[in-house]
Amino acid sequence: MKLGFNYDKIMGKIGLKYVVPIIAAKRAEVLKNTEELEQTKKSRDYVTKAMKEMEEGTTFVKNQENLDSVRTDLK
Structure with missing residues (x-):
């Protein structure tokens, strides 16, 4: 199933699997x-666009160091 984005790439940038769906x-x-993206308004596929x-790096975690403090070392 083709999603339109590469989840592994996103995980490489964010690093926390529970943060990705929240963002x-x-x-x-x-x-x-908002009326920010007219093309997205037509397709109504907001999550895929996000x-x-x-993946492209235009949306990111502003305070990555705050997330690093909640990271656990469990394996």
Whole structure:
């Protein structure tokens, strides 16, 4: 199944698997509530657009060091 984005690339940039869907959901909400992207408004695929933005690096975690403090060493 083709998703339109590479989840492994996103995980390489973010590093925390539970943070990725939170960032995607928050960005998708912004896309939905603004007139920022007319093309996205037509397709209504906000989450995929948010994931693509994370993959491209246009959407990112602003305070990565705060996330590093909650990272565990469990394997």
